[in-house]
Amino acid sequence: MIDCPNCHHQEMVGSLFCSECGAKLVTADLPTTQNISAMGATGQSISARGVDTLSFQIRAKPASHHVTEPRAAPHDVALSLRLMESGKGIELTGQTEFTIGRVAEGQLILPDVDLSEFQAYGQGVSRLHATLKVNNQRVFITDLGSSNGTRINGQKIMPNIDFPLNHGDMIALGKFKMQILFHK
């Protein structure tokens, strides 16, 4: 069985799309490079043929398949976030798990990454919105049941379920957009 990375529905071997949520379970027969510019190029060639970028939103292979992405997450993976609106970068180091959100008055648990200075409230970021995890050389994001949801490359993810990330993926917390970058 294949485990859908989006909704964890069990699909038969050989399925190309999840019958439950419609997420794509396989990679296209095109080079799936991990860097951003190459991704843009492939995206273009696809949309020229009348297909939108949906095909590239879930590029993670199902868990039962052996992962062979060469540059998925190098050994000493370090993460950084690039905030799309301000262009500012935030380095994430020293931990394997980071909560992202904003600090508000009277809040007991504070997020590791505070976005309140970037008009996070107005763009619909929850106080504890999502978690980034580095596990086994892979990077995952988990929506913590936020009010406005989390989207990866435009695709809404299920709350409280780990979703694998690739270098250059676009994360939207509510309307707040940022890009995840992996460094060696």
Next chain:
Amino acid sequence: MNIDYYAILGVAYNATPEEIKQAYFQLARQYHPDVNPEMADSEEFLAIQQAHDILSNPSRRREYDLSLPPEWRTGAEISLNIKYSRSVIGAIDEPQLMYVLLDAFCTANIDEKASPPCHFCLILDRSTSMQGARMDMVKASAFKLIQQLRPKDLISVVAFSDRAEVVIPPSRAADLSKSDARLNLIACSGGTEILQGLLLGVEQLRQGGSAFTRHIILLTDGDTYGDGQHCLELAQTAAQTGISISVLGIGPDWNDELMDALSSRAGGNAMFISSTRDLDQYIHRKVNDLGSIYARGLQFQFTSSPEVQLRYAFRMNPDTAPLPLFDTLPLGDIVYQKNLGILLEFLIQPLNAHSDRITLARGAISMDLPGGGEHKARLMVDLARDVQVGQVDESPPAVLIEALSRLTLYRMQEKVQQEVKAGEYDHATRRLQNLATHLLAQGEKELAHTVLLEAEHLQRSQNFSSEGDKRIKYGTRAFLLPAITEQHL
């Protein structure tokens, strides 16, 4: 003048002796004077007898073949492109799926003159609910249809409510006036009994003769009562005699499931009509397609390995429709310069390493080639893959992924319908929301909006809104179309 013995037996020119024998036995059982005493004139039977005598004798068959016009012998000029989701099948101890995309394209040069004249039969619902704007729209479209026909084409019109009557018997398009009074006089009253209309429509087409490409366009806005099964049987027998059917449903109340089943059995499809534009466009396209037809009544007859089962079949192009999973799959027609795209989903049961090759479907696609004197042709198809030990980890062809990304959305919609029927409104709502997200991501804003509204409606009132389910169904289906056509531009 040649007598086409192959056509008499209803077999293709490359038929095997076994097939000839079988066809002969079948016809003999039907026409033998002993079995069928009321068939007073036994000419039919004699012809069958003669055809068999010649074709079953190898040397006489060869001699006869040489006397045939060359274009009859070449068979179908169709290139068949086959894409598998995986190049090998993994021998694993769990069930797995395999997708196959068949893409058939006519390689012959267009010969408009050779393509036979068409006979369209319009079957119009004139039940009370059609009164007013709907009937006016239908009449206006009927006039446009008449204008679009070539002088050699035939048209007949039947109207039905609880009973049916002939409005216009088979007539040449050229002989009808642009505002035929008979059409204008159709008055609306009564219920909807589709079988009555279909029976009379099929009769009109038979009267017109079999030299035509015969097509029924059924326009209805209501559900038929109690005669659904008979309608399906009639569609099946009509299809066997080369009559195809498309259904245009108006408004929220027609039975889309029945009409899908009915039309796909007869090589056509059903469409949801929400505006005059939809109706005119559909009819315009249909008339064009049938006017330049290369092969019609394609039927795929096949057998599979015991581990294999065909689980889903869908015509992606040109007339999108789910196909009934019969032993003989009705595929539709092939039109010049248009691809016929069929997507098949096979379920393969757990395999052991002993089998080294699996047949998904082996058989032949039979068809009628109406151009240059009607004759039959056959295309051999063998869908099979080698078996490899262990899991297969490879990427499917991009074409197949594109096709399936769209079909997946259509099938999500099918699941929503099932869930609503079963009363699982929460599931259905969530799935609709997912569907909307995917549609948005693919730039289908309007349809995504409809789907979202429907999700809200479903959550509130635990049912589909009027027309909502049909809008989504035929909307997602229409969305399937560009996937294949654009590749060949």
